[in-house]
Amino acid sequence: MNENxxxxxxxxxxxxxLMAVGAFGFGFALIxxxxxxxxxxxxxxxxxLREASTVVETAVSDRRVTVEMISATPTFGSWxxxxxxxxxxxxxxxxxxxxxxAKNLQExxxxxxxxxxxxxxxxxxxxxxxxCFCFTPQHFEGLEGREMSVRFIVDPDLPGNVDRVTLxxxxxxxxxxxxxx
Amino acid sequence: xxSVHSVSAAAADHAHDHAHEDHGAPTGWRRWLFATNHxxxxxxxxxxxxxxxxxxxxxxxxxxxxLFQPGLQLVDPGFFNMMTTVHALVMVFGAVMPATVGLANxxxxxxxxxxxxxxxxxxxxxFWLLVAAFTLLILSLFVPGGGPAAGWTLYPPLxxxxxxxxxxxxxxxxxxxxxSIMGSINIIVTIMNLRAPGMSLLKMPxxxxxxxxxxxxxxxxxxxxxxxxxxxxxDHFFGTTFFSATGGGDPVLYQHVFWFFGHPEVYIMILPAxxxxxxxxxxxxxxxxxxxxxxxxxxxxxxxxxxxxxxxxMFTTGMPLAGEMFxxxxxxLIAVPTGVKVFNWTATMWRxxxxxxxxxxxxxxxxxxxxxxxxxxxxxxxxPVDFQYHDTYFIVAHFHYVLVPGAVFAIMAGxxxxxxxxxxxxYSMTLxxxxxxxxxxxxxxxxxxxxxxxxxxxxxxxxDYATQFAEFxxISSIGAFGFGLSQLxxxxxxxxxxxxxxxASDKVWDGADPHGLEWTVPSPAxxxxxxVPPVVK
Numbered sequence: 001m002n003e004n005x006x007x008x009x010x011x012x013x014x015x016x017x018l019m020a021v022g023a024f025g026f027g028f029a030l031i032x033x034x035x036x037x038x039x040x041x042x043x044x045x046x047x048x049l050r051e052a053s054t055v056v057e058t059a060v061s062d063r064r065v066t067v068e069m070i071s072a073t074p075t076f077g078s079w080x081x082x083x084x085x086x087x088x089x090x091x092x093x094x095x096x097x098x099x100x101x102a103k104n105l106q107e108x109x110x111x112x113x114x115x116x117x118x119x120x121x122x123x124x125x126x127x128x129x130x131x132c133f134c135f136t137p138q139h140f141e142g143l144e145g146r147e148m149s150v151r152f153i154v155d156p157d158l159p160g161n162v163d164r165v166t167l168x169x170x171x172x173x174x175x176x177x178x179x180x181x
Numbered sequence: 182x183x184s185v186h187s188v189s190a191a192a193a194d195h196a197h198d199h200a201h202e203d204h205g206a207p208t209g210w211r212r213w214l215f216a217t218n219h220x221x222x223x224x225x226x227x228x229x230x231x232x233x234x235x236x237x238x239x240x241x242x243x244x245x246x247x248l249f250q251p252g253l254q255l256v257d258p259g260f261f262n263m264m265t266t267v268h269a270l271v272m273v274f275g276a277v278m279p280a281t282v283g284l285a286n287x288x289x290x291x292x293x294x295x296x297x298x299x300x301x302x303x304x305x306x307x308f309w310l311l312v313a314a315f316t317l318l319i320l321s322l323f324v325p326g327g328g329p330a331a332g333w334t335l336y337p338p339l340x341x342x343x344x345x346x347x348x349x350x351x352x353x354x355x356x357x358x359x360x361s362i363m364g365s366i367n368i369i370v371t372i373m374n375l376r377a378p379g380m381s382l383l384k385m386p387x388x389x390x391x392x393x394x395x396x397x398x399x400x401x402x403x404x405x406x407x408x409x410x411x412x413x414x415x416d417h418f419f420g421t422t423f424f425s426a427t428g429g430g431d432p433v434l435y436q437h438v439f440w441f442f443g444h445p446e447v448y449i450m451i452l453p454a455x456x457x458x459x460x461x462x463x464x465x466x467x468x469x470x471x472x473x474x475x476x477x478x479x480x481x482x483x484x485x486x487x488x489x490x491x492x493x494x495m496f497t498t499g500m501p502l503a504g505e506m507f508x509x510x511x512x513x514l515i516a517v518p519t520g521v522k523v524f525n526w527t528a529t530m531w532r533x534x535x536x537x538x539x540x541x542x543x544x545x546x547x548x549x550x551x552x553x554x555x556x557x558x559x560x561x562x563x564x565p566v567d568f569q570y571h572d573t574y575f576i577v578a579h580f581h582y583v584l585v586p587g588a589v590f591a592i593m594a595g596x597x598x599x600x601x602x603x604x605x606x607x608y609s610m611t612l613x614x615x616x617x618x619x620x621x622x623x624x625x626x627x628x629x630x631x632x633x634x635x636x637x638x639x640x641x642x643x644x645d646y647a648t649q650f651a652e653f654x655x656i657s658s659i660g661a662f663g664f665g666l667s668q669l670x671x672x673x674x675x676x677x678x679x680x681x682x683x684x685a686s687d688k689v690w691d692g693a694d695p696h697g698l699e700w701t702v703p704s705p706a707x708x709x710x711x712x713v714p715p716v717v718k
Contacts, residue, residue, distance in 0.1 A: 008374050
């Protein structure tokens with residue numbers, strides 16, 4: 001193999017390795033890009049689901065929207081968790097409060113995090129939580145059970161074709177690493 | 182392009198003189214462990230992939246045996262899940278991909294008139310990394326807690342529950358990925374820098390072309406997959422929350438990252454198969470390939486489109502309507518370049534003088550059965566109906582049609598096409614035709630009923646099922662056992678052909694000589710070929 005070719009080979013090899021390294025980086029860049037996409041498509045970014053909204057009550061209308069509450073416990077057997085009311089009929093623009101009941105079924109104390117989700121997804125931007133047990137991790141003593149509240153306002157700008165919004169919470173036991181922080 | 186490659190007689194003679202020189206190359210086990218010769222490494226890749234084909238096949242036999250009847254008979258559900266997971270990983274990364282890399286190692290230097298691959302030591306390293314990767318993956322089945330069982334897509338949160346085998350499986354994927362990336366770099370450098378004088382890009386054989394494009398795909402997406410599984414690893418061990426909802430992560434995000442890799446990956450498996458078939462059909466039709474330029478551009482368009490269709494694997498995750506529309510339409514668009522290919526292969530045969538040797542039989546079978554797989558893919562690209570097909574046996578039937586009578590049949594066609602060039606012997610045409618007919622009949626008995634099962638609602642990845650699915654499952658399992666046993670014949674034919682047989686001529690096939698430089702070197706191809714580059718006119 002002549003020297004010229006060797007140099008050419010090395011140059012192309014280096015470029016291709018750079019491409020591979022770039023692709024590895026791109027894989028990680030997809031994570032923040034995902035949040036950007038979620039913002040653009042109107043899902044709201046993942047963090048905003050867990051942040052308090054500052055909205056004020058607005059004008060009265062005769063529109064009514066049904067809000068349904070559901071709960072899930074991904075780790076089987078460690079939680080009792082359910083909404084106190086299965087559904088309520090609300091007036092957009094007015095502030096409402098509802099409660100969820102959670103009980104730690106284990107002997108030892110744990111820290112839990114509830115993760116909210118709104119369906120249909122296009123309603124996410126129009127469902128404002130001013131106060132929620134999902135904003136912060138919740139500490140439970142062994143076998144402790146208690147009611148936790150969420151206050152919300154359904155935005156009057158909610159698209160007209162939506163007459164039913166489902167608010168779902170999943171209750172996760174926080175890993176010890178995260179709980180220590 | 183004129184597909185006629187003329188080689189100066191002097192260069193061919195020169196290659197012949199070198200046939201029996203050894204240049205003091207190592208012998209015995211050192212020849213293989215320290216191999217830098219592209220033919221030796223190609224042989225090792227192909228053997229490795231054959232072994233993996235049988236290991237992955239044995240797992241498929243366990244799966245089909247359990248599904249022979251409703252109820253749980255043979256294995257427990259956890260082990261069943263390990264089998265579906267590791268069967269897929271072994272077949273995708275251990276059998277199909279290394280087989281096409283092996284064919285590339287053997288044939289690319291011969292097709293472009295190069296003396297060897299451009300980076301022979303890296304070539305050796307990428308092969309042995311693969312052996313390490315699959316040793317690790319297979320061993321992960323035996324650690325406490327069992328092997329990976331979350332499906333080959335390794336979706337969180339389920340995959341996070343994997344026990345001690347999780348880091349083993351992930352490191353296996355890292356190693357196999359590094360191996361593929363190095364193999365691809367080698368292939369690109371060989372094609373770009375070592376082509377014989379006169380061989381412009383648009384004179385390259387189609388197999389070389391499809392591999393050039395495949396290699397770029399691999400470099401672009403394998404690292405993304407490596408990144409995704411690394412994030413799974415840190416979520417599991419270091420408390421990061423890329424995909425874990427507890428800390429604000431999102432499991433659906435993993436699916437996006439995975440399929441950004443996963444969709445190009447399916448073209449990584451099928452594009453070299455397209456290349457092989459594009460070599461074989463002209464030879465046995467005794468005509469040049471119809472629409473060479475169109476074939477090259479169709480391959481490139483498929484590769485480009487593969488990057489913008491990934492979320493069609495995720496129609497049921499709750500995407501916005503605009504997203505469903507975009508991914509549905511871009512997916513349907515792929516049918517256009519794929520159709521160009523299918524019609525060009527058909528047109529190549531039009532008024533050709535066809536003969537039906539085993540490579541041609543497998544290629545024809547590929548043409549019919551891959552197209553069936555393509556059509557079921559088109560059905561699932563329609564977002565509203567995909568909600569019914571999603572995660573049923575319909576998708577299982579679809580991807581097995583494009584991968585078994587698709588990619589695997591094309592690889593077998595390639596092996597039957599080039600085997601006499603590698604060994605210098607003809608294999609038994611009778612046995613090979615038996616292998617062909619048994620495989621083609623049984624593969625349809627195996628996978629066709631799965632379409633019906635899927636449409637009737639049988640979910641995939643379950644060890645037990647409702648009794649209404651019993652008949653079709655039994656038929657499918659019988660097909661599976663028949664197909665599995667038929668492959669033993671394939672191994673025997675190769676073994677017998679290596680051992681001996683009728684002497685193969687240099688051009689091997691009656692219609693082969695105008696279709697590529699590989700037919701200008703002696704059979705068996707000497708250890709060193711094209712020390713003096715041939716001149717392509």
